[in-house]
Each structure stands twice: as C-alpha cells, then as structure tokens.
Amino acid sequence: MRNRLILVAGLMVAFAPKAWAQDPPTLPQPTDPVEVGRSAISGKPYGAVDFGGRFSSVTGDEARYQRYRDLRPGLYANSAVFGRRTDDWVLEAQAWNIGYRDQKYQVDFRSVGRLSAMFLWDQIPMYISADTRTLFTETNAGVFRLDDQMQQQIQAGTKTLRDFEDQAVRFDMRTLRKIGQADVLFNANQNTNLVFKVKNTYRKGEIPFGGTFGFNNAVELPAPIDTRITDLQTSLEWANNQGLFRVGWDGSSFNNNVQSLVWDNPLRYGPDIAGAPSQGRMTSWAGNSLNYIHGTGAISFPGRGRLTGYVAVGEGSNDIDLLPFTINTAIAPIALSRSTAQAKQQSKIAQVTMAMRPTNQFSLNAKYRFSDVDVQTPSFLRPGGSVAYDSSFGASAEASEYHSVKRSTFDVDGAFQFMPYTSLKVGYSALESDYTHRIWESSTENVFRVSVDTTGNQYVMLRGLYENRKRQGDGFEADALAEAGELPSMRHYDVADRDRQRFTLIASATPAGIFGVNATIGVGRDEYPEGNNGLQTYDTNQYSVGFSIAPDNRYTLAGDYGWERYNSLQRSRNSTTAADQLNPLRDWTTDYTGKVDFVDFTLDIDHAIEKTVIRLSTDWNRSNDTYLYGLVAGSPLAAPVQLPPVKNELLRNEIDVTYEIARNLRFGVSYWYDDYNVEDFALGPDTLTGIALPPVQPGQPIVATNALLLGYLYRPYTAHTGFVRLTYGW
Numbered sequence: 001m002r003n004r005l006i007l008v009a010g011l012m013v014a015f016a017p018k019a020w021a022q023d024p025p026t027l028p029q030p031t032d033p034v035e036v037g038r039s040a041i042s043g044k045p046y047g048a049v050d051f052g053g054r055f056s057s058v059t060g061d062e063a064r065y066q067r068y069r070d071l072r073p074g075l076y077a078n079s080a081v082f083g084r085r086t087d088d089w090v091l092e093a094q095a096w097n098i099g100y101r102d103q104k105y106q107v108d109f110r111s112v113g114r115l116s117a118m119f120l121w122d123q124i125p126m127y128i129s130a131d132t133r134t135l136f137t138e139t140n141a142g143v144f145r146l147d148d149q150m151q152q153q154i155q156a157g158t159k160t161l162r163d164f165e166d167q168a169v170r171f172d173m174r175t176l177r178k179i180g181q182a183d184v185l186f187n188a189n190q191n192t193n194l195v196f197k198v199k200n201t202y203r204k205g206e207i208p209f210g211g212t213f214g215f216n217n218a219v220e221l222p223a224p225i226d227t228r229i230t231d232l233q234t235s236l237e238w239a240n241n242q243g244l245f246r247v248g249w250d251g252s253s254f255n256n257n258v259q260s261l262v263w264d265n266p267l268r269y270g271p272d273i274a275g276a277p278s279q280g281r282m283t284s285w286a287g288n289s290l291n292y293i294h295g296t297g298a299i300s301f302p303g304r305g306r307l308t309g310y311v312a313v314g315e316g317s318n319d320i321d322l323l324p325f326t327i328n329t330a331i332a333p334i335a336l337s338r339s340t341a342q343a344k345q346q347s348k349i350a351q352v353t354m355a356m357r358p359t360n361q362f363s364l365n366a367k368y369r370f371s372d373v374d375v376q377t378p379s380f381l382r383p384g385g386s387v388a389y390d391s392s393f394g395a396s397a398e399a400s401e402y403h404s405v406k407r408s409t410f411d412v413d414g415a416f417q418f419m420p421y422t423s424l425k426v427g428y429s430a431l432e433s434d435y436t437h438r439i440w441e442s443s444t445e446n447v448f449r450v451s452v453d454t455t456g457n458q459y460v461m462l463r464g465l466y467e468n469r470k471r472q473g474d475g476f477e478a479d480a481l482a483e484a485g486e487l488p489s490m491r492h493y494d495v496a497d498r499d500r501q502r503f504t505l506i507a508s509a510t511p512a513g514i515f516g517v518n519a520t521i522g523v524g525r526d527e528y529p530e531g532n533n534g535l536q537t538y539d540t541n542q543y544s545v546g547f548s549i550a551p552d553n554r555y556t557l558a559g560d561y562g563w564e565r566y567n568s569l570q571r572s573r574n575s576t577t578a579a580d581q582l583n584p585l586r587d588w589t590t591d592y593t594g595k596v597d598f599v600d601f602t603l604d605i606d607h608a609i610e611k612t613v614i615r616l617s618t619d620w621n622r623s624n625d626t627y628l629y630g631l632v633a634g635s636p637l638a639a640p641v642q643l644p645p646v647k648n649e650l651l652r653n654e655i656d657v658t659y660e661i662a663r664n665l666r667f668g669v670s671y672w673y674d675d676y677n678v679e680d681f682a683l684g685p686d687t688l689t690g691i692a693l694p695p696v697q698p699g700q701p702i703v704a705t706n707a708l709l710l711g712y713l714y715r716p717y718t719a720h721t722g723f724v725r726l727t728y729g730w
Contacts, residue, residue, distance in 0.1 A: 145263075205224075213389050227257070319342055493528065666726070
C-alpha cells in the first residue's frame with residue numbers, strides 16, 4: 001500500500017517542477033460544443049457522445065466491487081447529450097452507460113413561459129453476492145422446497161447437512177431497481193403554476209432472508225423481491241412578489257407480488273409434530289397506500305420578513321389477508337380475531353416559519369412544527385394463544401399494541417453581526433413528544449446553542465458551534481418493561497433521559513491566492529444517567545485537515561487527512577430466572593471502540609501539456625472496530641471470550657488522461673485500481689466454512705445447533721478497470 005501512495009506522489013512531483021517553471025499561459029475561451037450550445041440561442045442542434053471500450057479484471061469479491069454499478073468489460077457509450085435551444089423552447093436529452101444494468105436516460109423540455117417537463121428512466125443494480133449457493137428449489141414464487149430423499153436421510157440420522165453441500169446450486173444474488181419518472185409544470189399564467197409528478201419504482205431479484213425454526217435450526221433463503229412503488233404528486237401554486245399560496249394532493253402505493261414465504265425444514269421430512277414442523281411460513285412485506293392533502297401559504301411583511309405556513313392531513317392503510325397462526329398441521333388451528341389487517345393510521349402536520357432581517361446587523365428566525373401520527377389499527381386479540389416459529393404453541397398471548405406519537409418543536413435563532421464579516425448566533429429549541437404504548441408517556445428536550453460565523457472574508461472562513469441538549473421523560477411505566485420481559489432498570493435509548501453536548505469547528509484560510517488550508521473538528525458526548533442497563537454513553541470525535549494549491553489555472557493539487565473515533569458503553573444482564581433479573585452481579589458490559597482513518601489526494605493538470613488534461617487521484621480508508629466484553633466485580637459469570645476486531649481497508653487510485661485531437665474530438669484513457677481488505681468474525685470464511693452448519697467432520701462431536709445458509713461472506717477483492725474512449729461533439 002505504501003508503495004502505491006509513493007507512486008502517486010511521485011507522479012505529482014514529476015509534473016510539478018516543469019509546470020511551476022513556466023509562465024502562466026493565456027487560456028483560450030471554452031470551445032466545448034455542449035457548453036456552447038447550452039449558452040447560445042441559435043436553434044442549431046448540439047451534442048456529444050463518449051464511447052469506447054472498457055476492460056475489467058477482478059480477483060476476489062466481484063459483487064462488492066460492483067455493488068451499485070455495472071462495470072462489465074465490453075463496448076460502451078456514456079455521457080451522450082443531444083439538445084437544441086431556440087428563443088421559444090429548449091430540448092435536451094442525455095444518456096449514461098447505455099445498455100448496461102445501471103443505464104440512465106433523461107429528457108428535459110421547456111417551452112418558455114408555458115411548460116417545463118422532465119422525463120427520467122434510471123436503473124440501479126445491487127449486486128449482493130457472486131458465490132451464494134442453496135439446496136432449495138423455488139417451485140413457485142416464494143415457495144422453497146428441498147429434495148425429499150435428503151430430508152428423509154437427515155431425519156433418520158444417516159446423513160447430515162454437510163453430506164449434501166456439493167449438491168448446492170451456485171447463483172448470483174442481485175436485485176435491479178427500475179425507476180420511471182415524469183415531472184411536468186404548466187404555466188397557466190404569469191402567477192399560476194400547475195405541477196404534476198409521477199414516479200414508478202419497480203424492483204426485482206432476491207435478497208438474503210432468514211426463515212428460521214428457532215436458534216437451533218436456522219435457515220437462509222434467497223427471498224424473491226417483486227415490488228412496485230407508485231408515487232403521485234399534484235399541486236396548484238399562485239405566487240407574486242408579496243406572497244405564495246399552494247394546495248396539493250399526494251399519494252403513494254406499495255404493491256408486493258410475493259405475499260408470503262414457505263420453506264421446507266431441512267431436519268424433518270414429516271409428518272408434522274409439535275416442536276418440529278416439516279415446513280415454515282412467514283408473511284412478506286405487506287402492500288399499503290398513503291394519501292394526503294397539503295397546503296402552503298407565504299406572505300412578506302415589513303422588516304424584510306416572510307411568514308410561511310404549511311399544513312397536511314394524510315391517511316395510510318393496509319388491509320391484506322392475514323395468514324393463519326401456523327402451517328404446522330400437528331397444532332390445532334387457532335381462530336383469528338379478524339381475517340384482514342385493517343391497519344390504518346392518520347397523520348397531521350403543521351408548520352409555521354418566520355424569518356426577518358430588520359437591519360443588516362440583526363436577523364431573527366423562528367419555527368413551530370407539530371406532527372401527530374395516530375395509529376387507528378384495532379388491537380389484534382389472541383385469546384386462543386399463539387405459535388412461535390411454527391413449532392411451539394403458547395396458550396396465552398397478549399393483545400397487540402401499536403405506537404402512536406405526537407411531536408411539537410419550537411425553534412428560535414437570533415444572529416448579531418458584531419464586527420465585519422462575523423456574526424454571533426444564539427438559539428433555543430424545545431422538543432416535546434407524547435407516546436402511546438412506550439415506557440414513557442412523554443418526553444421534553446431543551447436545546448441551547450451558540451455559534452460564531454465568519455463569512456465573506458476572502459482570507460478566512462470560520463464556523464464554530466456549541467450545542468447542549470437535555471432530554472427528560474415523564475410518566476415512566478415500569479409495567480411496560482415487565483410485560484415485555486425486560487429488566488426494570490432498562491431504558492430505551494431513543495426515548496430515555498439523555499444529556500448531549502456537541503462542539504463543531506469548521507475553518508479554512510487562504511493566506512495567499514494560490515494556497516489554502518482547511519480543518520474540521522467535531523466532538524460530542526451522550527450520557528444516559530437514569531438507565532442502569534442499556535446504552536450508557538456514546539462519544540464521537542472527528543478531525544480532519546486539508547490543503548489546496550493552485551499556482552495558476554493549469555495546476556490544482558488538493559489533499560485531506562482525517563481520523564474519527566467512536567466509543568460506546570452498553571450494560572446487559574445475564575438472567576434466566578426472576579432472581580437472576582434482580583441480581584446486578586450478573587451484569588456484563590460491551591465497550592465498543594470504532595476508529596476510522598482516511599487520506600485523499602487529487603492533482604489536476606489542465607493544458608500544461610499542449611491539448612492534454614490529466615487527473616490523478618487516490619483515496620484510502622481504514623476502519624477498525626473492537627468489542628471488549630467485561631464483567632462487574634464479584635460476577636458469578638464465566639470470563640467472556642473476546643472477539644477479534646472487525647477491519648475494513650479500501651485503497652482506490654484513478655488516472656485519467658484526455659487529449660484534444662480536434663476542437664470537437666477528444667481521445668482519452670483511464671485506469672482505476674481498487675484494493676479492498678476485510679476481516680469480520682461474523683461473516684468471514686473462518687467462521688462460515690460452508691453453507692451447512694455445524695461442520696460435522698469425522699471425529700467432531702455433533703452439536704444441537706444447525707443452520708442451512710447461503711454462503712454469503714465478506715471477502716476482499718483487487719480490481720483493475722481500464723477505459724479507452726473517444727468523445728465527439730457537434
């Protein structure tokens with residue numbers, strides 16, 4: 001790694017002496033055909049296309065290298081543009097990575113004073129794994145079956161899951177998201193606009209999914225994804241120099257073509273018995289819809305002020321058919337209290353914002369926001385009991401509970417300019433929340449902040465912010481913890497009492513026209529004073545320093561180095577009986593430390609060599625996460641076995657050279673180098689040695705825990721990608 005960084009630094013130095021020894025040239029006016037066409041009103045067509053060949057070589061985890069992109073080798077056409085601009089209308093079409101999984105197309109049209117429209121087609125791939133394997137066969141959408149003979153032999157004890165690993169079928173696990181979008185704005189007259197937006201997102205593929213029968217018989221499935229989201233937004237807007245009024249209706253629907261998952265039990269063929277079903281079943285993501293109407297109004301007032309109000313009322317619903325409690329035929333059917341979900345929630349949102357600047361030295365901003373998410377789904381009663389993991393029947397079960405929440409926020413800031421380019425801002429916020437079916441009935445958070453900003457100065461920019469937040473709950477319900485089987489000293493970190501302090505500093509300086517430096521500091525601490533179990537503290541520390549050098553318009557060199565540290569302390573209790581729950585000596589702690597370091601450099605050389613543009617860049621990131629487990633003094637628990645740290649390291653180097661053959665024709669070559677290393681005890685090859693666990697080999701004891709996995713691992717990779725291209729413009 002060090003040699004690679006030295007190589008990049010050497011290339012920088014090699015170009016620098018010759019460049020700095022020359023006098024800055026007089027650069028010609030831009031001649032790029034697309035930029036000329038966009039700025040001129042000539043009515044002549046303009047455009048450009050970047051096409052050529054791509055070459056890739058990946059050793060290791062190809063899926064992680066191409067996670068959200070498609071860099072397969074072959075011919076490609078990228079950054080294609082076609083447009084035309086007249087006095088009355090503008091049309092421009094663009095395309096990226098044509099024909100590949102991550103292709104994208106966009107068309108923009110504007111009729112001056114009449115119509116603006118944008119049409120988009122975007123594909124987003126997610127390449128999860130290139131080496132996943134499974135023994136399951138998907139006979140129908142969401143239905144996974146195993147070979148009957150394999151199940152019978154495992155049930156009889158003559159074979160184990162390991163004996164069938166070589167029969168697993170390898171497949172690429174991936175999804176593809178296709179997005180179609182149209183945004184249209186009609187200008188009814190000078191002050192009135194009608195806006196119509198529609199977006200359709202279709203996603204298909206498969207993802208890892210846990211279909212377990214309990215901790216001693218875990219199953220992973222390639223769960224099918226076949227979903228569609230349709231979003232529609234409409235609004236009518238009237239505005240002039242004094243104010244604005246807008247009213248609209250928005251709607252969204254989610255449809256899932258795979259309503260449930262069914263899978264065979266790898267350890268039992270049948271018949272079903274209580275505690276050991278031959279198959280399992282689970283519902284998939286439920287289809288639902290959301291509709292709401294909204295209105296916005298704004299008016300200007302003296303003192304260079306503006307008052308803006310927003311209100312919205314909406315409703316979400318889901319009424320899909322409910323699945324029976326279990327697919328296990330050995331357990332007597334349990335009557336459902338209703339046949340459909342009847343899920344429903346109503347939401348109300350209101351916000352008022354006031355901003356004013358009565359003098360150049362003083363400004364005031366205030367905001368009040370209220371939101372109410374009221375879940376109106378009727379409680380689901382279970383008087384006949386319930387079933388866990390399609391295996392065990394429970395004679396009693398509590399009725400379901402749903403969380404509703406009301407929140408209000410008042411926020412005010414005043415800024416005073418006490419010297420040239422520098423202002424002092426003081427602010428206060430009050431946040432109040434009311435909960436339904438949480439361990440607190442309500443909570444209040446008070447926030448005080450002060451900041452100093454220096455802007456507009458050509459030599460120095462500075463922003464410093466200190467923030468102090470204190471959240472306190474009211475109406476603690478210890479019974480809610482007891483009903484959930486949690487410790488009475490447990491607190492949920494998202495609603496628990498919390499003290500938070502944060503300090504942030506951002507600074508940059510340009511002491512000379514060709515040189516600049518920058519630095520950032522972020523320090524914070526969260527403390528949870530009332531909870532003896534759960535999250536106790538959380539610390540964050542971020543620092544970075546950087547520089548930029550631009551001796552003239554031909555050269556720009558920039559670099560940054562940063563490091564981040566994260567620490568948290570959690571306290572848990574090992575307990576299996578009521579007496580254990582009350583014994584603090586059975587507490588154990590998790591002390592987490594996360595470290596991140598990063599370095600990046602870029603060097604741009606623009607026409608220092610005739611007709612040539614060169615860009616060099618390198619990025620290096622490294623993270624190290626450790627989990628230290630500890631016991632309290634006098635603990636009766638066995639000393640914990642410490643886990644190894646989780647490590648990630650990525651080095652990325654890029655070189656791009658472009659040569660101008662003619663005014664409208666350029667030749668370019670690029671090279672990307674990626675090197676990624678990972679060590680993760682949870683999904684590493686040392687832990688997951690196959691798709692069937694336990695790894696029963698001759699002489700090894702058979703343990704109770706079994707798992708049939710997909711073989712999805714965290715693995716390193718080294719990748720080389722090259723481009724040879726021509727860019728033609730007209």
